[in-house]
Every structure is written in C-alpha cells, then in structure tokens.
Amino acid sequence: MNRKILIMVILAALLPMSVPVPAYMGSADTPDEVDRIDAGEEPIVRLNPDDPSYDVWKKIRDDISEGREPGPVNLQRYVGGMPWVGIPTFFHLPVALTPEDLKAGKVEVAIFGAELIGDPRARTYAPQEMRNPHRSEVYHNWGAFEMPELDSGLTALQELTVVDYGDAPTSPMSIERSIDPVREFVASVAGVEIQPGKRTIPVIIGGGHALMYPDAAGLTDVYGKGNLSIIHFDAHADQAPVGFGHFYTHGNPVRHLVEDGLVKGEDIIQVGLRGPNSTDMSGVKWNRDNKLRYHMMAEVEARGWKAVMDDIMDDVRKVNKPLFISFDVDVIDPAFIPGTSTPEPGGMYMREALPLMRRLCAESNVVGVEIVEIRPDSDPGYTTMLNSKAILRQCLNGLAMRKKGLTEPGYLNPDIVDDGQ
Numbered sequence: 556m557n558r559k560i561l562i563m564v565i566l567a568a569l570l571p572m573s574v575p576v577p578a579y580m581g582s583a584d585t586p587d588e589v590d591r592i593d594a595g596e597e598p599i600v601r602l603n604p605d606d607p608s609y610d611v612w613k614k615i616r617d618d619i620s621e622g623r624e625p626g627p628v629n630l631q632r633y634v635g636g637m638p639w640v641g642i643p644t645f646f647h648l649p650v651a652l653t654p655e656d657l658k659a660g661k662v663e664v665a666i667f668g669a670e671l672i673g674d675p676r677a678r679t680y681a682p683q684e685m686r687n688p689h690r691s692e693v694y695h696n697w698g699a700f701e702m703p704e705l706d707s708g709l710t711a712l713q714e715l716t717v718v719d720y721g722d723a724p725t726s727p728m729s730i731e732r733s734i735d736p737v738r739e740f741v742a743s744v745a746g747v748e749i750q751p752g753k754r755t756i757p758v759i760i761g762g763g764h765a766l767m768y769p770d771a772a773g774l775t776d777v778y779g780k781g782n783l784s785i786i787h788f789d790a791h792a793d794q795a796p797v798g799f800g801h802f803y804t805h806g807n808p809v810r811h812l813v814e815d816g817l818v819k820g821e822d823i824i825q826v827g828l829r830g831p832n833s834t835d836m837s838g839v840k841w842n843r844d845n846k847l848r849y850h851m852m853a854e855v856e857a858r859g860w861k862a863v864m865d866d867i868m869d870d871v872r873k874v875n876k877p878l879f880i881s882f883d884v885d886v887i888d889p890a891f892i893p894g895t896s897t898p899e900p901g902g903m904y905m906r907e908a909l910p911l912m913r914r915l916c917a918e919s920n921v922v923g924v925e926i927v928e929i930r931p932d933s934d935p936g937y938t939t940m941l942n943s944k945a946i947l948r949q950c951l952n953g954l955a956m957r958k959k960g961l962t963e964p965g966y967l968n969p970d971i972v973d974d975g976q
C-alpha cells in the first residue's frame with residue numbers, strides 16, 4: 556500500500572467521526588467513484604485521446620521562434636499613440652511568447668490571462684477586456700504619450716520592462732485538465748532569472764479564483780514549499796470544505812494550499828472578508844486553528860482603515876517571505892466593481908485599495924500577482940474594467956517605486972501632498 560493510499564484510508568476511517576454530513580448534503584452512502592479512489596484506481600474522467608483536438612490548447616506552435624531573435628516584440632508601428640490606435644495588447648505593451656524571450660529581454664513583469672473553464676466563474680473574457688482600451692482610455696495612452704502617476708512621479712511602464720505574455724494554456728472543457736498546465740506555465744515564467752536573485756514576476760489576469768491553487772503552487776515550485784507568503788484580498792475566505800465533490804473550485808484554494816503543505820497557514824494574510832457567502836464560524840475556526848492572519852471588514856468598521864492598513868503592512872513585514880498577491884476583485888465594494896461573480900456589499904473602496912496595492916508592491920518582495928474574478932459580461936457601467944485596471948496600474952507603479960528605491964513606508968511625492976504655501 557503506497558503512502559497516498561494509506562493516508563486516504565486513514566482519512567476515510569476518521570472522516571465519519573470528524574465531519575458529520577449535514578442532511579441537506581444528501582446521503583452519506585459512499586459513491587462508486589470514491590470506492591474506486593479508495594481502491595487506488597484513477598477517478599473516472601472519460602477522455603478521448605484519439606480526438607485530434609485533444610491537446611491543441613496546450614500544444615506550442617513548432618515555428619514560434621522561427622526567423623527571429625529571442626526577446627520581446629513591439630507590435631506597435633508608432634512611437635506613441637492614443638488608446639484607440641494600434642494593436643490591443645495589455646496597455647499596448649510589447650509581446651513575448653517564450654521563456655527565452657523573457658530571459659533575452661530581461662523582462663521584469665509578464666502579464667498574461669488565464670481562464671479556467673468548468674468552474675461557473677470561468678470564461679469571462681477578462682484578459683481580452685483588460686487589453687481593450689474602450690471606456691478606460693485613461694490607462695491606455697502608450698509609448699511617448701504615457702503619463703506619470705502623480706503619487707510616485709514615475710511612469711511605471713517606462714521604468715519597468717513589462718510584456719503581454721499571451722494566455723496560459725487552459726482546456727476549453729475541463730478545469731481538472733487545466734490545473735497542471737497552468738501551474739507549469741506560472742513556474743516557467745517565475746523560473747526565468749533575469750539577474751542573480753531576481754526573477755520575472757508573473758501577473759495573472761483571470762478568470763475564476765480556482766486559479767489561486769495552480770498560481771501559488773507554480774510559485775512554490777520555484778521559491779520552495781513553505782517559502783511563499785500570500786496576501787489574499789477577497790470578500791470570501793475561499794477555504795470551503797465542499798465543492799460538489801470536485802477538488803479544484805473557486806471556493807477552496809486556500810484550504811488545499813495549506814492541506815497540501817505548499818503554503819503555511821501562518822504565511823497567509825486575508826483582507827476584506829465579509830458577507831454570508833464568505834464563511835461560517837467553523838470556517839473562522841479553521842482559519843484560527845491553521846494560524847492564518849486575517850483582517851475582516853468588521854475589523855475595519857471597529858478600528859478604522861488607517862489602523863488596519865498599518866497592521867496589514869506589519870503582517871507582511873513579519874511573514875517576510877517572497878509574497879504572492881492574490882486579488883479577488885470582489886473584495887472591492889460592488890459600487891465600484893459590480894462585474895464579478897459573487898459581489899458582496901460593504902467592501903473596500905478604491906481609495907483604500909489603491910494605496911494598499913501600491914505600498915505592497917513598493918515595500919515588500921512581490922514575486923507574483925493574480926487579479927481574478929473579473930467579469931466584463933456583468934459590467935454595465937464599465938466601472939469594473941476601469942477599476943480593475945487601476946488596481947493593476949497601482950501594482951506596476953509600486954514595483955517601479957521599489958526599483959527606484961522609493962520604499963519608505965507610505966511614500967508619496969511630497970509636492971503633491973502639500974502645496975508649500
């Protein structure tokens with residue numbers, strides 16, 4: 556009996572004692588599939604490997620690097636332009652297609668899309684809408700037309716080498732078949748060493764929050780198990796014990812990352828939890844038993860934003876490991892981001908989110924970022940795309956500040972805080 560089966564048998568023996576199955580969850584009879592898993596057989600997912608489209612979604616073109624030197628390619632014809640001119644990539648950035656391109660271009664940040672089909676939160680067109688300048692022109696002036704951020708005085712996209720890295724491979728039919736390819740894709744980006752001790756930062760635009768598992772796991776493949784910290788922005792705790800029998804869902808990545816030993820509970824900081832869909836008191840108990848740090852909206856209500864923000868930054872300093880920012884946009888109040896799958900009133904305001912994102916990226920060692928649960932299809936006023944882009948831009952602004960050494964806590968350009976009169 557191998558170790559995995561032994562653990563499953565022990566868990567199966569303990570399960571009826573520790574987890575009573577509520578009546579509404581149906582019969583406690585063991586379904587056939589679980590019998591098969593207990594017997595050490597593969598779960599039944601009937602696939603057709605003879606189908607010529609079996610793996611086209613993850614098969615790399617043979618001629619992807621043919622006839623060109625490795626490095627980013629700028630697709631724009633002109634030196635600069637207005638948002639509605641040119642070929643839409645993320646912020647009109649140059650494109651890179653391979654890890655060799657990232658390495659040759661010493662690319663500091665690679666932005667790419669990922670959509671996990673099979674989750675009800677999937678196929679949202681979020682990556683493509685992030686590339687689309689329509690109704691969010693303010694962030695899409697490009698090249699010579701780029702404007703500096705007032706708060707830092709820096710033009711982030713000119714300070715940093717950033718590319719559009721296309722999209723991660725995801726099966727159009729199966730979340731399960733997509734997990735390992737996304738994990739490997741994230742690891743292949745973070746694995747690019749651009750100078751000693753400095754690696755490319757993957758920035759993932761999604762898609763359902765089931766992404767958090769392969770995104771974080773891909774980073775631990777590079778930085779080491781137990782050597783990654785996560786700041787997790789979300790209205791929801793995402794450690795649900797249920798998922799309709801599925802292991803990977805948008806509601807449980809935190810639990811699985813901890814239980815699989817990839818990330819330690821004490822290295823996870825959660826911000827913005829609230830609302831009836833978030834968790835119940837048994838979920839809170841799970842958080843406390845596993846030593847997670849959390850700052851719920853109730854704490855903001857009790858203590859005020861400034862005090863809580865200072866504690867969040869203290870937590871990040873205390874954990875002091877390479878940091879992954881997992882930003883579920885439903886942490887923001889639906890007044891600002893209605894285009895998300897599980898909106899919860901009473902959330903963070905953009906005025907709170909922007910400086911926190913900027914500070915995290917400027918003052919800590921960020922090695923990966925995901926901005927997920929963006930749903931342009933339920934964004935009637937274009938605020939979702941505008942605000943999601945603002946969050947990403949403040950992250951890039953913070954990374955540019957870090958590169959320039961502007962890492963003093965809460966740094967703001969002094970001339971914009973005070974008119975000196």
Ligand SMILES: [Mn+2]
Nearest residue numbers: 764789793883
């Ligand atoms: Mn989430």
